[in-house]
Amino acid sequence: MITQQRKLVTELPGPISKSLAQRRVAAVSSAVSGGSDIYVAGAEGAILLDVDGNQIIDFGSGIGVTSVGHSDPRVVAAVTEQAASFGHTCFMVNPYENYIELCEKIAEVTPGDFDKRSVLLNSGAEAVENAVKIARAYTGRQAVVVFDHAYHGRTNLTMAMTAKVSPYKDGFGPFAPEIYRVGMAYPYRWPTGPENCAEEAFADFVGQVHIQVGEQHVAAVVLEPIQGEGGFIVPAPGFLAKLVEWCHANGVVFIADEVQSGFCRTGAWFAVEHEGIVPDLITTAKALGGGLPIAAVTGRAEIMNAPVPGGLGGTFGGNPLSCAAALAAIETMEAEDLPGKARRIGEVLSARLTALATQFPQIGEVRGRGAMMAIEIIVPDGSKAPDAALTKAVVAACIRRGVAMLSCGSFGNVIRMLPPLVSDISLIEDAMDVLAEAFAEVLG
Incomplete structure (x- = not known):
């Protein structure tokens, strides 16, 4: 001890x-x-x-x-028990119960009282990449809007979505197309002061998307409710709500990247709850596994079911050891x-x-x-x-x-x-x- x-x-x-x-x-x-x-x-x-x-x-x-x-004692016990049973079959080949159980639990704790579905993956970057795939399949559109100071991962698509060049993108191009970046509502560094940040940043967002992309071409807006690697930037109050309203008015999927901020970290189960908003899709990883690698995309059933059968998955996604760890971690989050x-x-x-x-x-x-x-x-x-x-x-x-x-x-x-x-x-x-x-x- x-x-x-x-x-x-x-x-x-x-x-x-x-x-x-x-x-x-x-x-x-x-x-x-x-x-x-x-x-x-x-x-x-x-x-x-x-x-x-x-x-x-x-x-x-x-x-x-x-x-x-x-x-964590619950995580250790759950993983030990699962390892003694079986460690891998691939859910797409020979499925198992704790994958389903974890998807049920994530649906229970994530925001929104609508019908939900999930897919389990290996990492935060993989979750974000799959969320974009899902949004594109659902909307039939290609463009994705992201923000200054964003960090979404190190795959080719998520490198394009990530703002910072060094070290994450340096020397690794060319990057995936149809990614468009707009300004972030960063109160501390907003030119006219934090009191104007939400309104002006949203107006800039609307104008840039309209001129540079066209609302009718946007599949998804992807945002960290508190930006992680970019500097723990908390968007100006009200900015997120304006974005969600705009997305719904324009048929755009709003994706909350809660890979770092999710699962109790901010004092709520998810950071979006502080702003009273409900995303269409939410990406999670990190704390979900209690130390083991696992990630998820969770959201509205009609959106999650849009890709063709077989369009989502992966050999290790929702590995039974990681599912056991995640269920135990959520149990600890609730119990304590x-x-x-x-x-x-x-x-x-x-x-x-x-x-x-x-x-x-x-x-x-x-x-x-x-x-x-x-x-x-x-x-x-x-x-x-x-x-x-x-x-x-x-x-x-x-x-x-x-x-x-x-x-x-x-x-x-x-x-x-x-x-x-x-x-x-x-x-x-x-x-x-x-x-x-x-x-x-x-x-x-």
Whole structure:
């Protein structure tokens, strides 16, 4: 059992981690990003145990995957039982019950009281790609509208949908056609101020789509209700509702990409609930599997049933081990009220980060919802110029102290916080103390 506390017994990274980093250079492609050089030997709850015996507070959750915590007992038991039964048949060849059971459960917890269907897949990018296929089959149209600062994946189609070139698209073109990008309702950086953001951003959206694409050609609008890799950008209040209304008026499928924000992370089961909207299709992954790879597209039955029979699927989609893990993870989310725990974590993070921003003017904005919080780091000269170098230095200082932090953002100047939703509040407080120490160290 790993105690739920930060504990350092060596400098970070330790000697065994350093030796593994050397082995990595000789065996792993340098194109796989390195993150930190701290190698994990075990994990439980919100703590990572590294190969040198250090205990590190996990503020990344494997990029939002382990929301139920590492080695959740329900997930471990369910996967163990399933593995002892069978591990793979391919649902398209020899089906099994827990695929159906998981689709039923996802239909129950996702927004909307209409008749729903799902398809199970392997990753968030695969879910987004299939959602686009489904929307095109349903509408008979080809164009897809996406937004600045978006991240939707690394496949050819989802690279085209992703906004940031480096490192996600650099050198990998040509990309899939019929993808059109419009401006994002980014309140902190909206030219005329956040109070005008929703109205003006929506007007820009309507104008750009009308002129550049034509409403009659649009199959889908795809948006993250809180943008993840782009910087944890929360759209201006009301912007999402205007988009959904426009989509319905123009026969366009609205797809909510909840791969990172879904399954309790924001203090609601899904981030769209904060805006009171119901998407036609919703893509999920990450936290759904409780640590195992699985993804889903879920939505209105008439849309989901539009592709030809056999048009959706894949060898490993809805693998029985992953289905078992997902069902167990959802059980934990319900039994332990993880939306409520996310809200409590969010209250603590918001208070501590807001206080930190008064101390360090380099923190330009504190934003997010629930346990999906971030700070945007700037040059404090009134220009709001992004400071990626300071961001990188603060993250590194946190890691040296035993808190695994992640950066993100189109400009590389955002520190994002995605702790497991089962984290003790004492760990959240400790991590915030470390973040304050890191800023003080780096800024001298």
